[in-house]
Structure formats: C-alpha cells, structure tokens
Amino acid sequence: MKAIILARVSTEDQMTEGHSIPAQLERAREYVRRKGFEIKSEHQFDESSIKDQRTKFELVIDEIKQTTERIALIVETVDRLQRSFKESVLLDTFRKQGKLEIHFIRENLIIHQDSNSSEIQRWDLAVFMAKSYVLQISDNVKRSIEHKLKNGERPGKAPIGYVNTRTEDDKCWIEPHPFKSKVIQRIFEWYATEAFSMDQVSQKVKEDFNLALPKGRIDFILKEPFYCGLNRHKGMLYPHRYQTIISKDLFDKVQAIKAGFHKKPFKYAGLPYLYRGLIRCEKCGCAYTPERKKGKYIYYHCTEYHAKCDTKWLREEEITKQFSDYIDKIHIPDKIVKSISNILKKSHQGKVDYYNDVSTELKGQYDVLQKRIEKMYEDKLDGSITESFYNKKLIEYRSEQSNINTKLKNLQETDSNYYTTAIYLLNLANKAPAIFKRSEPDIKRQLIKIILQNPTVNDVTLNATIRKPFSLWAKGPSRHNWLPREDSNL
Ligand SMILES: [Zn+2]
Known part of the structure; x- marks a missing residue:
C-alpha cells in the first residue's frame, strides 16, 4: 500500500x-x-x-x-x-x-x-485528550495565574504595606508590614474624610511618618483593592486569603469619592450570577442575561440585541435543575472505567517509553559535559590550559548543562500533565452528577463548560450537547457531533 x-x-x-x-x-x-x-x-x-x-x-x-x-x-x-x-x-x-x-x-x-466501535472510541478519546492536552500546555502560564487567583493567592509581588514572606512549610505568603500597613490605613482614612486632596495626603504622610510617597503613588494606593481583600487581574476582582488592612466599606467609600460619586461600583468576577455568559437564546442567538427581581429572585432572559424576541424569563433555580438533568445522564459503569483506564495506560505507555528514550539521551549529554568539566579542571591544575580559558569554558559547559536540565524538566511536566488530565476527566465523568449538586458556583460553571457545549434556551427548555467523550457515557439522546468542534472551548 x-x-x-x-x-x-x-x-x-x-x-x-x-x-x-x-x-x-x-x-x-x-x-x-x-x-x-x-x-x-x-x-x-x-x-x-x-x-x-x-x-x-x-x-x-x-x-x-x-x-x-x-x-x-x-x-x-x-x-x-x-x-x-x-x-x-x-x-x-x-x-x-x-x-x-x-x-x-x-x-x-x-x-x-x-x-470496530472500541477502536473508534479510542480515536475519539485520543482526539479529545490531544485537544485538552494542547490547551493545557499553551495555557500553562495563564492557568497558573488564574489558578492562584481562584485559590485566593496573589500571583506577583505584594503591594506596598505588605511583605512577601514564607510560611513554616516554605510556601509563599503575604503579610501586612507592621509599620507600612498602618501608613496605608491612615492614607485611606484621611482621604475618606474628604478633607484632604491627594497632594495633601502625600504631605501628611511625609510629616507624620517621614515617608516620601508622591501624589501618583497615593493615587495608586487608593485604587489598590488588595488592601480590602481583593486581587485585581485584567479588570476583574478575585477575593484573596490574606489579612486585610482596610475594610471593604472604606475602600468603596474612597472609590466613590475619587470618582465623584457617580461611577458604577466594581464588577465582581462571575460571583453573583451563576450562568452569566454561558447561555444563548435558541430563537435569535443573543446571549441570556441575568437580572435580579424583587431583590432576591434571579431571572435569565434574552438580551434581545437583534430584535424583540418575546421569550419567557427563566428562574436561576429552573436552569440549575435542567443543567443538573443533563449532567445526571452521564454515568460510567465501573467495568467501563476499568477498560478506559487500560486504554489510557496503553497509550500512556507509549509516551512513557518515549520519555525514557529522550531523557536517557539528555542525561547522557549532561554526563559528557560533566566529564569534560572534570577533565578540564585537571588540565588547569597541570598548567596545560590557562585560568581564563578554563573559566570561559566552564561557563559555557555549565550553561549547556542548565539548558539540558530545563529540557528534562519540561519533558517531565508535560508528560505527567497528560496523564493527570486523562485520569481527571475520567473521574470527573464518573462523579459529575454528584460534583455538580454539591459544589460551589465556580465549580458548577467549570463543570458545565467541560461537559456541555453550546447551552441554549428555547423558551423554557434548556438544550445542550454533551461533549465527547462524555457523550459516549450519557444515557438517552443528545445532540451528537461526531468529532469535537473546532470552536468549542474545552
Ligand atoms: Zn432571543
């Protein structure tokens, strides 16, 4: 052939x-x-x-x-x-x-x-895995930042008033600076009285604390939500776990004064509305938007950006119930969990072998350099090479060794990520209904995004496609695409 x-x-x-x-x-x-x-x-x-x-x-x-x-x-x-x-x-x-x-x-x-169907299923699964795997690598940095934010950690250096420290078990931590945190409190309090301009606050800081913070710095400090318990990243706010220096009320008050009382308060990252940005209108394609009614009930309805659409409004609880019905369809019998685990192990074995080959090769290269360095050291003692030649070469070899170490590290990370993703997805699918019922809004949203594709509402009925490979284990009919769609955001 x-x-x-x-x-x-x-x-x-x-x-x-x-x-x-x-x-x-x-x-x-x-x-x-x-x-x-x-x-x-x-x-x-x-x-x-x-x-x-x-x-x-x-x-x-x-x-x-x-x-x-x-x-x-x-x-x-x-x-x-x-x-x-x-x-x-x-x-x-x-x-x-x-x-x-x-x-x-x-x-x-x-x-x-x-x-046969089991081979096709293996292919489907591998395509799906490849997609998630790729996203995982390319989003690595972004994800680790997001992960930290969602975990309530701060991805970078702490703002003035705090210090970056380490906990007893050697984890990064952030604590209020005993002196500077007091200064920050004063700055907010003074400004909140509306008796001082930013220039005057700057002056008072100089007089009372002998600290030089120009107006620009004061402005910067007054805008920093970290002090009242929030990380700001790309215009969104995420609650953090560190000790706060000022109250949220004080922070809000200062923002209102700065903005002249007219600007809208901050938007919270996905916090109050569970399904914001997740659902579209089946009739006209517009997004569904949440709205609070009578102070407590949250309703979703078509934004009607294109034209009047006249769809019914849906309670959030009703949408949750319908999402839950979808996710309830997914169940993998233990027997199948086992057989898929085996499939994954098999294709993982290929990757392990490959990893072993490459890492042996890299370790070999590392050792060659190490031997050269040792030999060169003897040559230097003999006087057969000069000190400056030795130093120059040493730097060269060491940097090559460090490159090799980086490559080894990358190899290890990507490889274990792949397997973790696979096992994670499998367990996820198996426990999805239970997880969905129990979990926090944030996890619910994640789960919907992972498992369902293009949720739409037709009047009062929620429709969605269960993504591959989860659809393979779903009971009952679902809109079924043969391969994961290119535009799906897995
Ligand atoms: Zn509509």
Missing part, C-alpha cells in the same frame, strides 16, 4: 527534544518500512508559520481525493494530526469510503473502514 507521511511541529514542541520534523519523519519512515508500505509523499507542517498550514493540509486532502487506490496516512500521534484541523471530518469520510487508513504510530492504533 502507498503511504503519506505527515509530520508536524508546534511552537511548544520547540521546547522539547525529539519532536523535531526530521525526528518524526525518521520514525515514520521506519514504520513504513516495517509495514512494507511504499512512501508516496511526505508533508511537513510547522505551526510557527500559521499562514500556509491550511493550504498544506488541503494539499494532503487533494492528494487522497485524487488517488484511486486505498492509501495509508502515517502520523506519529493523534495530536500530530488533529490538534487544530477542522478537516478531520473529511478524513473520516475517506475512511468510511474505504479509501483511507490512518496509522497513529505511538498510540499503536490503526483506523480504517472496518474499525
């Missing part, structure tokens, strides 16, 4: 050894040899040049279209093929027609016309 090889690198891959295009091509060619296929063409995608990706993939599709015989598409892993291509649906059409087999080398998975 003729084979098309597809190799691909992404921006994150540049960080990891062994992912390079030549390395992928080499392994794919070896695979083709082993299978006794004949290479028809090789395609390379470099994600750092996004421009031509699409057209390149179209070339592959065209090539498959034009061949009359059955063809094998060889890719290293599922995520090489299906990270970002909408066209995977096209590939599946070719497969169903019997025109195409897809070989995933590392997953040891071949998908063809006669693939």
